[in-house]
Amino acid sequence: MKTESKVIYNCEQQLKSKGSPVIIVAAVHEAEAVANACAEKNIIVSGICDSEKRKSEKPFNGLKVYHTPDLPKNFPQARFIIASQHVQECADQLIDLGYNEFYSPLELLKDYDVNKYKHRISSTYMRSRLDVCKKSHEYYFDDSKTYMRSLDVMITTKCSLKCRNCSNLMQYYTDPKNTSLEKINSALDVLHKNVDYISEFRVIGGEPLMNKDWANVVNSISAKNSDAKIFIYTNATISPKEEHLESLQGKNVNFTITDYGNLSRNIDKMTERLNKYNITFDRQLADDWIDCSNIKHHKRSSEELKEVFKQCCVKYIYTLLHGKLYRCPFIANAANLNAIPDNPANYVNLLTNSDNIRQQIRRLVKVAKFFPACDFCDGRPYDPSSKLGYDGRGMIAAGEQVSNPIPFKEYK
Ligand code: SF4
Numbered sequence: 001m002k003t004e005s006k007v008i009y010n011c012e013q014q015l016k017s018k019g020s021p022v023i024i025v026a027a028v029h030e031a032e033a034v035a036n037a038c039a040e041k042n043i044i045v046s047g048i049c050d051s052e053k054r055k056s057e058k059p060f061n062g063l064k065v066y067h068t069p070d071l072p073k074n075f076p077q078a079r080f081i082i083a084s085q086h087v088q089e090c091a092d093q094l095i096d097l098g099y100n101e102f103y104s105p106l107e108l109l110k111d112y113d114v115n116k117y118k119h120r121i122s123s124t125y126m127r128s129r130l131d132v133c134k135k136s137h138e139y140y141f142d143d144s145k146t147y148m149r150s151l152d153v154m155i156t157t158k159c160s161l162k163c164r165n166c167s168n169l170m171q172y173y174t175d176p177k178n179t180s181l182e183k184i185n186s187a188l189d190v191l192h193k194n195v196d197y198i199s200e201f202r203v204i205g206g207e208p209l210m211n212k213d214w215a216n217v218v219n220s221i222s223a224k225n226s227d228a229k230i231f232i233y234t235n236a237t238i239s240p241k242e243e244h245l246e247s248l249q250g251k252n253v254n255f256t257i258t259d260y261g262n263l264s265r266n267i268d269k270m271t272e273r274l275n276k277y278n279i280t281f282d283r284q285l286a287d288d289w290i291d292c293s294n295i296k297h298h299k300r301s302s303e304e305l306k307e308v309f310k311q312c313c314v315k316y317i318y319t320l321l322h323g324k325l326y327r328c329p330f331i332a333n334a335a336n337l338n339a340i341p342d343n344p345a346n347y348v349n350l351l352t353n354s355d356n357i358r359q360q361i362r363r364l365v366k367v368a369k370f371f372p373a374c375d376f377c378d379g380r381p382y383d384p385s386s387k388l389g390y391d392g393r394g395m396i397a398a399g400e401q402v403s404n405p406i407p408f409k410e411y412k
């Protein structure tokens, strides 16, 4: 058990009783279920807060959404239910704003019946989101375990699109490659033995369907992690083969489709086939992105680096690429491209015969300050309108294409 949990487990009685306004953090899919559970239990919710300013432009589930930095103007005091899976980060951000009362929604969601409501996403997808959210909160309360909320299994650096501002840095690759099934399986086996639990596997690229073994990778993850959720992130340029989809039926597998308009040329065929094989998917328009794909040596001070890392919204997006484990996709790809100096502090090589691999993984998972690679990143803050720990251009149009790879400085 965490000795100094900032977040309280038992919440129902406290939140029912009179006190300062109750706010849900953040406007994520799971917040809808938390809001419904609060209504069932007569807990009055005054609003939702979110670090992304654009989410405050419209209500969420009938509740007003507040941009998190604006909260103190509206609520000098408040009690917070953290619906986000990023428990610690949410609490830390609100502590910086002067708040001190935080609750986990675990108790509220214990008996939540997904089928009772019509959510903004399908019931199956909501069930998957809630399972991951609950596991994240359970492991938050048990610090002795090495837990990954989410692991990006990057199975290829090939992409059928070349987005100028791809946050996974695909636009820099001149010689993109698939990772072999054997190598992916060997690395996943090492993780399986040395990590207590991984809630969610995100099979990504580039475009994962560029790797002809994508369905074998998914089936292999599913076989070894029967209750983990698997999400395949695709740009819908390639229609999956029917036999591949057939092999995924009845498993915890979901597709997350980014809709790039005309560029997603197979989106109708893909969704039709997913429906045919009863495979859950979520389809979202490629919205505005946060500019975060520039690679530059900033030469920041240690204090500045701590701030960049603290504000970063992807610092728990553990990424597996070509047998190495990284803390985020930027570090994974910048290192793989040799766009940053090689520094073993940035990764764990899972395919060496080291006898302390468990400790190495735990160190990578638990690092709370920053990585050397963060000095080459503009930062990826929740709130790009604030300049705190961010040197990028803010919000940019999604999906703009380049015809040739973008040059960069290579470290030999
Ligand atoms: S579709 Fe665009 S954003 Fe997605 S991986 Fe490919 S290049 Fe990157």
Ligand code: SF4
Binding pocket: 308, 309, 312, 313, 314, 315, 327, 328, 329, 330, 331, 371, 373, 374, 375, 377, 378, 379, 380
């Ligand atoms: S700040 Fe660090 S952890 Fe965050 S995206 Fe950049 S390199 Fe990754």
